[in-house]
Ligand SMILES: Nc1ncnc2c1ncn2[C@@H]1O[C@H](COP(=O)(O)OP(=O)(O)OP(=O)(O)O)[C@@H](O)[C@H]1O
């Protein structure tokens with residue numbers, strides 16, 4: 001496990017895009033271990049593209065990615081998940097016609113666990129997320145939006161990541177559900193998990209997270225302590241509308 005002062009993820013000069021188009025134009029970024037970092041930026045800035053690149057869902061056209069000191073540039077997404085990088089993508093991403101328990105079991109697909117161990121893992125997850133206790137057999141699609149977001153986080157947590165990537169976890173959630181999601185993220189980082197999150201509700205996110213990254217037109221414009229970025233006059237005016 002990386003020491004808290006060491007970057008868990010180092011991206012250097014990474015270029016990625018779709019078809020003939022480059023979207024990320026040479027990203028240089030270090031993500032600190034054990035802290036909660038939020039990426040903000042306008043629609044289309046490349047935030048989701050950056051998370052896809054880190055998770056291995058999109059090839060790195062040039063440049064490098066290192067996770068906990070190991071080069072993962074050429075690793076597949078499943079390899080990266082096994083190595084400890086878990087992505088909760090943008091939008092609903094559970095299996096709505098499967099039960100809560102079935103969805104959670106799918107979250108363990110990269111791990112070689114026996115039946116009893118899987119049962120223990122599910123029981124432990126229900127301690128962290130008590131809502132699952134009464135809902136093992138409920139179809140995921142019948143959970144509320146906030147409950148589905150927690151389910152998706154739990155699915156990824158069951159792969160035992162050390163870096164969790166979250167793409168707009170508060171999308172479509174009530175303020176109360178968003179607060180609950182952010183509370184869980186804080187608990188997870190307090191327990192040592194590194195979190196890199198993209199968030200549209202920038203003001204709320206920056207008020208709670210540790211570090212911030214501002215992405216603009218596929219490049220890192222600014223990185224810093226969340227509080228400093230929140231107080232940055234230009235960021236306040238152009239991105240936060242304050
Ligand atoms: N699969 C794709 N094929 C082609 N172009 C894409 C694809 N996905 C995204 N793009 C383009 O890449 C650019 C960056 O998209 P991306 O989804 O990374 O932005 P974003 O910062 O996450 O925006 P938002 O805040 O709206 O989620 C956009 O111009 C988008 O149209």
Ligand SMILES: [Mg+2]
Pocket residue numbers: 047048049090167
């Ligand atoms: Mg996006």
